Amino acid sequence: MESEAVQKARLAQRAARVLAQIDTPQKNKALAAIADALEQQVDYLLTANRKDMEAAKIRGISEAMLDRLTLTPARIRAMAEGVRQVVQLQDPVGKIVSSWETDGHLKITKVTVPLGVIAIIFESRPNVTVDAAVLCLKSGNACVLRGGSEAIHSNTALVRVIRQGLRAAALPEDGVALLENTDRALVKELLTLRKYVDLAIPRGGAGLIQMVVQTATVPCIETGSGICHVYVDKAADLDMAVRIAENAKVSRPSTCNAMETLLVHKDILQPFLKKLLPVLQKDRVTIRGDREVQACGVMEAATEQDWRTEYNALILSVKTVPSLEAALAHIQQYGTHHSEAIVTTDKKTADLFLQRVDAAAVYVNASTRFTDGFEFGFGAEIGISTQKLHVRGPMGLEALVSYKYRIQGQGQIRL
Template identity: 45%
Template sequence: MKDFESIEQLMADIGARAKQAAAVLAAASAESKQAALIAAADHVWADRAAILEANVKDLEYGRQKGLSDAMMDRLALDEDRLRGVTDGLRAIADQTDPVGEVIADWTQPNGLHIQRVRTPLGVIGVIYESRPNVTADAGALCLKAGNAVILRGGSESFHSSTALHAALVKGLRDAGLPEDAIQLVPTRDREAVAQMLTMTDTIDVIVPRGGKGLVGLVQSKARVPVFAHLEGIVHIYIDKAADPETVLKVVLNAKTRRTGICGAAECLLIHEDLAGTVGRGVISALVASGVEVRTDATLSRIDGTVPAQSDDWGREYLDMIIAARTVPDLDGAIDHIRRFGSSHTDCVLTEDPDVAARFMNELDSAILMHNASTQFADGGEFGMGAEIGIATGKMHARGPVGAAQLTSFKYLVRGQGTVRS
C-alpha cells in the first residue's frame, strides 16, 4: 500500500481502484468468480495457522478493551470456525450466479421484446464490527454478485480480518480477477468510516453490520445509500396453545446457543395463562442454564429472577440476559412487539394454526418464525451460503442479504426497426 498524506487521499485511491475493478467484474464469467472463491477457501485453510495467530492478537486487544464474554465469542476463531468459513466460501461458489438472471421476459403488442435481468450494484462498502468471519462472507457474496467491495472491519478484528483478506486476494489472483475487487481498509482510524459515508462518486451502497451505535451513525451521516442492519431485538411469544416440550427446547436454544449473534432471543412474551406452568418451567430452566432473567411483577415470584426495569423492554443484550413478561393474549404480544421490536426476527410458539397465521400476517418483521429457534435467522441457514447482514428496512433488500440481494436490474429491450407512432 502506498503512503498517503491523509485518510481522505487513502480512501479516494481505494474507491477509484474499486470502481475500476467493478467494471471488470461486471463482465466476469461465472466460472472465474467460482474459481476465485474455491481458491480463496483453499487458501484460508492452508493459511489457518497464520489466521489463528492473528486472531490471538485480536483477542488480547479485546481483553485490554474490556469486551464482554459475548463480544469475545464473536471475535474468536478456531479451526472449527475456520472450517465454517471455508464451507461458506465453497457454498457461495457453488450457487447459481445471479448476474444476468432473467427476472421477467415479455413481448409487447408492438413487437418489442423486453427482459428484466439482474446486474451488479457496482461498488459496495461494508462497515462491520468485531466478527472477523464477515470479512470472508461479505467479500465472497459481493464477488459472486459481480460487485467490488471495500471492507472496513472493526478495530478489534483488525489482524484477523487482514489475514482472511489476504486469502481472498490470493483467490482472486489465482482466478485472474483484479485484486482490487476485494479491498480491506488498512487502518483502524475512524476517519476512514467517515470518508466512506461520503464517497458518492465511487461507492454505490453502504452495508453496516453491527450494533445500534454503528448503524445509527451510518444512517445519520451517510450520503451513500444504506442497507440498514438494525439491532436484533428478538421476541418469542409463548402462546397458551404451545407445546411445553417445544417451548423448552426452542427457547433454550434461541437464548443460549450463541448469545452474541443478532438472532439470539432477547425477550419472552408469555401468555398469562401459562405464567405458573409452562412459563415457570422455561424461566427456571433459563436460570439453571446461567441466564439472568429480568421479569415483570407476575413472573418475579419465580426463584432466581431479577425485576425488570423500564429499559429492559426493547433492548438487545447480546449476553446471557433475557427479559420476560406476561401478555393477556396474542394481541398483547403483537402490540408489545410493534412497540419495542426492531423489525428483525420474531417467533411464535403455538400448536394453534390460526394463532401462528395471525402472528405471521399481522407483524412485519423481516423474519417471522413458528416453532423454530430464532438462531436460524442466518443467511447460511436459509441456503444462501452466507449473508452480508439481515436488512431490516423495506427498500430493495430485506431479511438475509445474500448474493442475489446484492444485485439491481436493468431492462433489455429488443426491436426490429421498431418505431413509436
C-alpha cells in the same frame, strides 16, 4: 491528493466493471484460488493475527472479544472451506427474471446484474473479511472493506492473501480492498462517495449500524439489530413452548435472532413458568419479570428499559399479556422487525399473528433462531436486513444483485 477511501473506492469501481462481465467459471476459479491461498498462508496469517492479539491483551479487551479476534489453523481451514462452499452456490448474475413483449412489439428482458461497489463496515471478527469478499466476488461486485482497528493486522493480511488469489485467477485485485487507515473520518468519506459506492452494509452492534445509517448518503441496508419475542399463547403446547423458549434464548444468546423478551398469556402463566423456570435456571439465565411473573418466583423486576434492550446475553425479560392483541401491541412497540414467534395450537390465532406482525420472519411453533441464510437454504449470508427496502431478512447472494431491462426493437418510436 486523494484519500485512501477515494482511491480504493475509485479503483474498486474500475475492477467492478471487469467483475461484472466475467462468467461463472472465472469467478469460481478465483474463489478456488483464494481458498488455496488461505491454506497456503496459514503462518503468515497467524503471525499477523498475533500482533492484534498482543495489542488487544495490552488494551485489556474482554475474553469474548479476544476469542472473536483469534485465528487458529483450524479457523483458517474453516474459512477456506467456507469459500469453497460459495463456489457451489448458484451465480446470481445474468438470470432472466422475466421477459415479455409490449403491445408495440418491444421485447423486454429483465436480467440480474451486479450492484457495483459494496462498502462493508464491520467489527472485530476477521472471518467477516473473507465471507464478505467472496460473497461480493461471486455476485460480480467489488468491495471496499473497513474492519475494526483491533483486527487491522489480521484483516490486512487476509485481504493480501485474497488479492493474491485474485491475481492467480487473472482478475483485478482491486476488486477486494481494505481501508488500512482506521481513522473514522475515512469511513465517513467512504459512506458519502456516491460517485463510486453503490451500497453500504454495516455488520456489528447497534452503535455501528446507527453510525452508518445516519452518515451514509450512499444507499445502505440496516442489518442485525434484533429484539426478538416469543409469545406463548393460552392455547400453547406448554412443553413445546418451553423447548422453543429455551432454544431461542440459550442456544446462542449473542446472535441477533436470539429471544430477548418472552410474552406469556396470563391464563397459562403459572403452569408455564413452573415448567420453564427450572430449565432456564439450569441454563443460568437471569430472568427479569413484571409483577405477575415475580409472583411466580422470579426475583428481579423488569422495567420499561428492559423491553427496549437487546441483551445479547443470558438475560431474559418476561411479560404477562392479557390477550393476543396485547402481545401484538408490545411487539409493535418494542420489536425491531427482525424475528417474532408465537407458540399456539390455535390455527386462527396463529394466522392472525402471521398476518399482523410486521417483521422479516414471523414464526408459528418454531424458534426465532432459524432466521439465518443457511437455515433458510440460501447458503452463506452477508447479514440480516431489518429494513424493508431491497431485501428483508437473511441476505444471501440474491441480495447483492440488481437488474436491468434489455429492450430489443425494430426502430420503434414513441408516439
